Amino acid sequence: MDNIEAQTEEIIALQSIFEEKEFLIEGMNPICGRYIAEVLLPNPFYVVSKRGLGTNGAESENSKESTVDEHLQLEHLPPINLFFEFPSTYPSDTCPAFLLSCNWLTLDQITLLCKQLENLWVESFNEVILFRWIQFLKEEVLGFLNITDTLDVTELTKYSVRSAFTCQSVSCNKTNGKNMCSDESKMNVNNQMDGDYVVGKKCSGFQNIQPSVHGGSGSIDNRAILDLHDGKVLKARLKDFEAFKKMEVFQNSWQFCNICFADKKGSDCTVFKSCNHFFCNECIKSYFEVQIKEGNIYSLNCLEGKCSSQADGTMVKKIVSSELFERYDSLLLSRTLENMSDIAYCPRQKCQCPLLLDTCGRMGACPACKFVFCSFCKMAYHGVAPCNFKSGQKRQIFDEYMNADAARKAELEKSYGRKAMKSLVEDCLSDSWISSNSKNCPHCQSVIEKTEGCNKMTCFRCGSYFCWLCLKLLKMSNPYLHYQDRSSQCYDQLFPEEYLDDAFEIEPGEFLNL
Known part of the structure; x- marks a missing residue:
């Protein structure tokens, strides 16, 4: 079997084993491509960074004492990217040309991995090697680098491209005795990511750097690429990738919705970011539609009992129709403007245009209808009056x-x-x-004040008799019959209770019969 046949059979076999998103062929003459190696991590696994402390408690790089700055527990790390290209003499005489990139290993560590890939080729000379390389990158990297359950990224957090490189030649390896060259294009081989995380260009598209069979003569292998421009963003990238992978796992597995009590694919569910509660899209959509139609835009909260998490605009836009989202967006803007003290609406009913009040907060000038008004009484502006x-x-x-x-x-x-x-x-x-x-007065509506005496009142204006308690007009011939009638609601209530003197006791109705 000649080299071309061996290369073709190897690629066909690997394509049958791995998915295209992790093993991608980008050219056939010569054959080149990439493999995205996601390293298997032990559980638990931690990423730590440390900082030195000086005598006054300030940070010091020369201090022998150190303290943990941040302690992250992760289940996933960004992939190690293997870019390869088959020479015409592979596998009979030459190993594949390759590049190796990573953002959580130092250049010294990536160099060790490059040397190990060469050693594995030597051990299996004249045989195809890609599967063995892939197996090493996925399953054996941590053990090879003596990383157990903790990855120390202290050195990487202090790294930056500008401070690391001192020359412009790609072939130069004299970079403060540590790094490769100053050409940032080599550091940015993986500057385009699938889903923000999977990185790489076609082998034929590299600028100033190509996969190589040899690593050069410097202390840092020319095929080692540190995909990190500034160490200050490393922790953020690790956290982002962790969240990305967890969401990927969630979407590709079955989830149980606590509203409809049905198993749904994770891709058909939505997670509330602040609390991580999730429900199927159908249940959330029904709930959101009712709330938005009723104008309750601040009630788009998590459906879990007693959870106060709120849906953001991105989540609402994903769930409801475009027409309903426009209503939500309009209501949200209106409520927000209402809560701003320097924002007012034009008082004209046909206008209602939002506007910004003057610095004193007293005058508003509508940009639409040009009406100038007082922000307090909403009438035409009246100055200091x-x-x-x-x-x-x-x-x-x-x-x-x-x-x-x-x-x-x-x-x-x-x-x-x-x-x-x-x-x-x-x-x-x-x-x-x-x-x-x-x-x-029930007859002439004159205002009558009662200061003392019985509940039978006489209007000072029209002379009518009426009851103070029920405001009923009384007979002129005998107004007291109203208080003697047992069917009346004011029966026996001619005098208020507080008016009767305990020392002057009379039987009910006795005074009326005098």
Whole structure:
């Protein structure tokens, strides 16, 4: 079997074993491609970074003492990317040309992996090697690097491309005795990610760097690529990949919905991010539709009992129809503007355009209809003159003033004028007293105040007799019959109980018969 046949059979066999998303062929002449190796991790597995402490407690790189800065427990790490290309002499005489990239291993560690791939080829000389390389990258990397259940990324968190490189030549390996060259294109071989995480370009598309059979003469292998521009973002990338993989696992497995009590595919369910509770899309959609139609946009909360998590706009847009989302978006904007003290709406019913008040918060100028109005009384702007009370609003303003704190009272006095507010308060208090202590004559509606005496009243204006208790007009010939009639609700109630003196006791009805 010649080399071409061996290469073709190897690729066909690997394509039957692995999915296209992890094993991708990007060219056939020569054969080149990539493998996305997701390393199997023990459980539990931790990622830690440390910082040195100086004598004054400040961070110091030279300090011998150190403390753990952050402690992450992960189930997944971003993949190690193997880019390969078959020379015409593979597998008879030459191993595949390759590049190896990773963002959570140092260049020294990636270099060790490159050397080990070479050693594995030497051990199986003249045989196809890709499956063995893949097996090593997935299952044996941690053991080979003496990483048990904890990965220390302290050195990587201090790394940056600009500080690492000192020359511009791709072939140069003199980089402070540690790194490769200053060409950032090599560091960015994997700058495009499938789903933000799976990275790589076609082998023929590399700029200034190609998969190589040889690693060069420097301390860092030319085929080792650190896919990290700034160590400060490493932890964020690890957390993002962890969340991405957990969601991928969730979507590809069956989940039980606690609303409809049915098993649904994870891809047909939605997770509330803040609480991680999930339900099928059909149940959430039905609930959201009812709430949005009724205008309860702040009630789009998690369906789990006593959970206060709220759905965000992205989640709502994914679940409901575009028409219903437009209503939700409009209501949300309207409610948000209402809660902003410097935002008002044009008081004209046919306009209602939102606008920004002036710096004093007193005047509003509608950009749509050009109406300039007072933000307090909503009437045409009247400058420093006090606002006029609208009909039917006096009681509302009085209640607000009486229940307000000192700052709000001062604001109302500024809006309507101090004298006007004083007069309003006095009038409302007078009206309240009159309402509580007087009644209207049932014949002429004159206001009658009762200070003492019996419940048989005589109107000062029309002379009619009426009952203070039930406001019924009484007979002019004998008004007291109303209190003698046993069928009357005011029977035997001519005098209030508090009016009767205990020292002057009379039998019921006795006074009426005198």
